[in-house]
Amino acid sequence: MxxxxxxxxxxxxxxxxxxxxxxxxxxxxxxxxxxxxxxxxxxxxxxxxxxxxxxxxxxxxxxxxxxxxxxxxxxxxxxxxxxxxxxxxxxxxxxxxxxxxxxxxxxxxxxxxxxxxxxxxxxxxxxxxxxxxxxxxxxxxxxxxxxAEPLSVSLHAAELPAIRPGERVLVLGPGPIGLGIAFFASLAGAEVTLAGVKDMPRLELARSLGGIATVDLAEDSLGEASFDVVIEAAGVAAAVTEGLARLRRGGRFVVAGIHARPAPIDLTRLVRLEQTLLGAYRAPIADWPRVLSLLSRHAEAARKxxxxxxxxxxxxxxxxxxxxxxxxxxxxxx
The missing domain is CATH 3.90.180.10 (Medium-chain alcohol dehydrogenases, catalytic domain)
Incomplete structure (x- = not known):
């Protein structure tokens, strides 16, 4: 073979x-x-x-x-x-x-x-x-x-911060993991923005799923927006810096990207703003049947x-x- x-x-x-x-x-x-x-x-x-x-x-x-x-x-x-x-x-x-x-x-x-x-x-x-x-x-x-494997990672990352309907969620990195995170956050009722850098084809794909706003940071900015939850799925240190700067007081920050080098974090700011930092890596096997069920129910969107x-x-x-x-x-x- x-x-x-x-x-x-x-x-x-x-x-x-x-x-x-x-x-x-x-x-x-x-x-x-x-x-x-x-x-x-x-x-x-x-x-x-x-x-x-x-x-x-x-x-x-x-x-x-x-x-x-x-x-x-x-x-x-x-x-x-x-x-x-x-x-x-x-x-x-x-x-x-x-x-x-x-x-x-x-x-x-x-x-x-x-x-x-x-x-x-x-x-x-x-x-x-x-x-x-x-x-x-x-x-x-x-x-x-x-x-199922990448989307189990996405579901795990989207569920860790316990997103509530109506919350503003920023996902950084429009690769398959980030796209899945944005999709599941949208299903949870959040107002989702997915951001990337020179990633227009994948950002266009995200918009086709419905319920996801997108920003290409190479051409536009997030303005003065702040978010209840920021999920980093880019594996780039600059995304951690950008994401923490956009996180509101008391917000939750999830790192789902794999980083080849350490990323700088202003811990004093994080403490004073009482923000929560979470790491998301491997989903438990108990999540897999739920992911497969979601794939069955949302097959048309997932296939995109x-x-x-x-x-x-x-x-x-x-x-x-x-x-x-x-x-x-x-x-x-x-």
């Missing part, structure tokens, strides 16, 4: 022909029907800071946003059947650390990411722990289900986030589209 792999601790990705894997005990083999290119995949391809830990796993097939059908069951797997359609939470836990033994797998200290620390889904088949599978609702297609569909053999073109900010979610079809 064709697979897209990270083979060295340097910029670049390589295609390889691999044998179809067999599931180990406790695992299932998933036939991948759709897989999304994530910002993380782009960082891995370009080898930006923060991913050095995956060097030990190389060569490794990347890709962690996906959905498909179970093609085989490993020894000891119960509760699943061949042909059952699933999406997969990509964070695999060790089962042996104190958190896992104590019933808190989200606190696992020995986790490995599918597509980072073990082979991922930019291939025809991928083996995954059965515990990481989430069944798809009846009628939900694979390309929408493949967005998919701007390109490509065969796996043309995956590198998808990476180029994202680098040029010409795409929002690029779906690969193995």
């Amino acid at each position: 064709l697979a897209l792999r990270k083979t060295a601790a340097a910029s670049g990705l390589d295609f390889a022909e691999l044998a179809t894997p067999a599931p180990a005990p406790g695992e299932v083999l998933v036939a991948v029907e759709a897989a999304g290119i994530c910002g993380t995949d782009l960082h891995i391809a370009d080898w930006t800071a923060g991913y050095e830990s995956m060097t030990a796993a190389m060569p490794v097939t990347i890709g962690h946003e996906f959905a498909g059908a179970i093609a085989a069951l490993g020894e000891g797997v119960s509760g699943w059947a061949v042909g059952q359609r699933v999406t997969v939470r990509p964070s695999t836990v060790c089962g042996a650390c104190p958190s896992c033994r104590g019933g808190d797998p989200d606190g696992c200290t020995g986790r490995r990411g599918i597509g980072i620390g073990r082979d991922g889904a930019f291939a025809r088949h991928v083996r995954v722990p059965s515990l990481n599978c989430v069944a798809l609702p009846q009628g939900l297609d694979a390309e929408l289900a493949a967005m 986030m998919i701007t390109h569909r490509l065969p796996l053999a043309e995956a590198l073109q998808g990476f180029d589209l994202l680098r040029a900010r010409q795409g929002c979610k690029v779906i690969l079809l193995p």
Whole structure:
């Protein structure tokens, strides 16, 4: 089978022909029907800071946003059947650390990411722990289900500040995560503004979803506006500075972007204005069925986030589209 792999601790990705894997005990083999290119995949391809830990796993097939059908069951797997359609939470836990033994797998200290620390889904088949599978609702297609992982992150970030109807919310960064955050904040009844820099195609996409105002900070400004909630999803230090400057007294600030370098924060101002700072990273697996349900109920709007569909053999073109900010979610079809 064709697979897209990270083979060295340097910029670049390589295609390889691999044998179809067999599931180990406790695992299932998933036939991948759709897989999304994530910002993380782009960082891995370009080898930006923060991913050095995956060097030990190389060569490794990347890709962690996906959905498909179970093609085989490993020894000891119960509760699943061949042909059952699933999406997969990509964070695999060790089962042996104190958190896992104590019933808190989200606190696992020995986790490995599918597509980072073990082979991922930019291939025809991928083996995954059965515990990481989430069944798809009846009628939900694979390309929408493949967005469950990024949208679980978006939902988690949108729910952390407990947004109330009528509140003013600023989302910084119109990538897939930021777009999802803006969408869920709008569903919560907030007045949402999504801001980016030289991101007009993705800002236009956001407006097409309805209920979301947009600002391209390269051409316009936020004026004197202040917000009850600011959610940063850009991974850029300047966005943290801009966002905190727009946060009202007593407001909530959520950092959802991944930053390669530290960002300066005026803690004295934050204390005096009694603002709250929150970090949003990985959604608990309990959120995934809710995300899939939301995708089913809002399929027409969610599908607009998919701007390109490509065969796996043309995956590198998808990476180029994202680098040029010409795409929002690029779906690969193995």
